[in-house]
Amino acid sequence: MKKAALHNLGCKVNSYETEAMQELLERSGYEIVPFEEKADVYIINTCSVTNMADRKSRQMLHRAKKRNPDAVVVAAGCYVQSAGKELLKDPAVDILIGNNEKAKLPDILEEWNRSGNALYLHDMAREREYENLSPGRTSGHTRAYMKIQDGCDQFCSYCIIPYTRGRMRSRSLPDIAEEAEKLAGQGYQEVVLTGIHLDSYGVDLPGEENGLLSVIRRVGQVEGIRRIRLGSLEPRIMTEEFVKSLAGEEKLCPHFHLSLQSGCDATLKRMNRRYSVQDFRECCGRLRTHFDHPALTTDVIVGFPGETEEEFAQTVRFLEEIRFYETHVFKYSRRKGTRADRMPDQVPEDVKARRSDVLLRLSEQNRHAYVSRLCGQAVEVLMEESCRLQDEDCRIGHTKEYVRVAVPGTEDLSNHFCRVHVERCVEDDILYGVLGNDDRK
Secondary structure, rough: OOEEEEEEEEOOHHHHHHHHHHHHHOOOOEEOOOOOOOOOOEEEEEEOOOOOHHHHOOOOOOHHHHHHHHHHHHHHEHHHHHHHHHHHOOOOOEEEEEOOOOOHHHHHHHHHHHOOOOOOOOOOOOOOOOOOOOOOOOOOOOOOEEOOOOOOOOOOOOOHHHHOOOOOOEEEEHHHHHHHHHHHHHHOEEEEOOOOOOOOOOOOOOOOOOOOOHHHHHHHHHOOOOEEOOOOHHHHHHHOHHHHHHHHOOOEEEEEEEEEOOOOOOOOOOHOOOOHHHHHHHHHHHHHHHHOEEEEEEEEEEEOOOOOOOOHHHHHHHHHHOOOOEEEEEOOOOOOOHHHHHOOOOOOHHHHHHHHHHHHHHHHHHHOOOOOOOOEEEEEEEEEEEEEOOEEEEEEEEEOOOOOEEEEOOOOOOEEEEEEEEEEEEEEEEEEEEOEEEEOO
16 A cells, blocks of 8 residues: 655645545545655645745655655645746656646546656636535544635735636535535534635626625534634625624624735735725724624734835734734735735835734734633633643633633543633633533533
8 A cells, every 4th residue: 555645835725625635545545644754655735825935845845755765746736836847847846736636636646657747737827617626524623624715816916826826716505515514424513614715705606696605604504513714804895784694694703804914005005905994994893893892813914015114103003993803913025926026115124023023012912902801701612622721731622703711621522512601811812711510512
């Protein structure tokens, strides 16, 4: 039996696809071994979102070939799409598999053995079909990710993804429902709907009813699914009508990741983000009107080309105003092939670092304030795993807002919903409490 090892780089969509490729190999008779072990085939699902991601992808490909020079090393995914010609010259790489070709992995390996064909890559700009690639199971213990969409038509000036993932493509609703049923049958009670540009789901499908809301409602009908989370969204989808409809879906978690990137209109325009700061402000207001203290999280890029001290100050003031539960801060990283890479007034690295530190401190303050308000309350927690917290054995899980909560003890409560009375906030803004009488709902 041949041995195969897989390694994933990048986003949740990549991780989902890596799990699917692993299952395809298992069905074809491969034994899956850890990436650190000697294998006959190594598959690296690459990322190309930044120059650093490109470098990590190359490093992992070379590491695999070094581990076993006789192994077949497969580079798959976004870095292949962005640098296929370069990788063809790399002696560490045997097979190149682009996006929308991963479902053919076992057949590609067979063909390699017969003919030595190395290249499975096409122009993603012309791709209009959604690749039906989904794992029959997920590596998570209590939470399962479901990819429902691929590609992006937004062309933000800093982003290479529309070129590596192609145009927007939606998965069919019956196929989504079928996977949700399978996951529920395996005991998963929480699913996360994910994609490259989730807002766009359904725009390529016939019928006005085929939007993101239709997916939420259909998955919500699956018996056994008790929580639905959404991946990253943009403010333009959050109209009054849409938010009001979301609030009517009882299984939807009040946890919304809204991709801001900058709190300055001038910076947003250079980024080609198609909304204004006021649009974003109104979006957050609608969510807080229709949901009770929803957890709003965001991404912010500091040091984008041309970002002045005043523009950065506007971002700081906006973050102070909105008070996100969490802010993921990224220092702008130049990406060859994007418009932003060619922009003037590139910001020095030391300035990026200073601005990043400012926002990270603010994020910590806002997170602590949001989490602390739950002290003294009873919350519902989906328990996930055991941990050690302040020299004590605990079980830990998440609320519907995605706040971590720990309770003392060693009993296995994984995948149980428990009522927890929160007593205090401890390290890393983890809430600590005791089980109520109505645990294990």
